[in-house]
Amino acid sequence: MTDRMDEYVIRFSGLSIGTHQFKYVLDTSFFEAFENSEIRSGDFEVEVSMEKSERFLTFQLVLSGWLGLECDRCLQDFRQEISVEDNFLVKLTDKQEVDDERLVCLPEDAFEFNISRQLYEHIYLAIPNRRIHPDGGCNPEMLAHLADYLLVEEDEESKDSEDTDPRWNALKNLKLN
Numbered sequence: 001m002t003d004r005m006d007e008y009v010i011r012f013s014g015l016s017i018g019t020h021q022f023k024y025v026l027d028t029s030f031f032e033a034f035e036n037s038e039i040r041s042g043d044f045e046v047e048v049s050m051e052k053s054e055r056f057l058t059f060q061l062v063l064s065g066w067l068g069l070e071c072d073r074c075l076q077d078f079r080q081e082i083s084v085e086d087n088f089l090v091k092l093t094d095k096q097e098v099d100d101e102r103l104v105c106l107p108e109d110a111f112e113f114n115i116s117r118q119l120y121e122h123i124y125l126a127i128p129n130r131r132i133h134p135d136g137g138c139n140p141e142m143l144a145h146l147a148d149y150l151l152v153e154e155d156e157e158s159k160d161s162e163d164t165d166p167r168w169n170a171l172k173n174l175k176l177n
């Protein structure tokens, strides 16, 4: 990550107990810093509410914007609208605990927290499994170019699904008996 991520550092030690608000704008350079080839571009507005207590920072996130992704159908880039409302917890503890997108552990003497990775992960996890142009917006020329290739591929896929896993057949027989 670049030094640019400094703007996402929250120096919580100097803040009072209670709720604090932050706003960020995430543009393409933010997403490029994470070196994920799936995300080509992006533009998000982020509102963060942080409630500080003695040992916890409770974050509420509202993220809305779009990501540039490659369409699974026509292979051209398109804009995927995404909005996320979520929360996560930062715990100040010297015990070892597993971090994930819901819980981040910092040492008890920590005084700052860089929120950039959490913002990134919450957006990344909201990407739908199926990535295609909304409202039939696929590029018709690309679809035509791909059609022959896709037909071959679909043939192979249907062959695969006919050869069902023998374990499934065994299960089916069990149910029938």
Ligand SMILES: [Zn+2]
Binding pocket: 071, 072, 073, 074, 075, 076, 078, 132, 133, 137, 138, 139
């Ligand atoms: Zn498309």
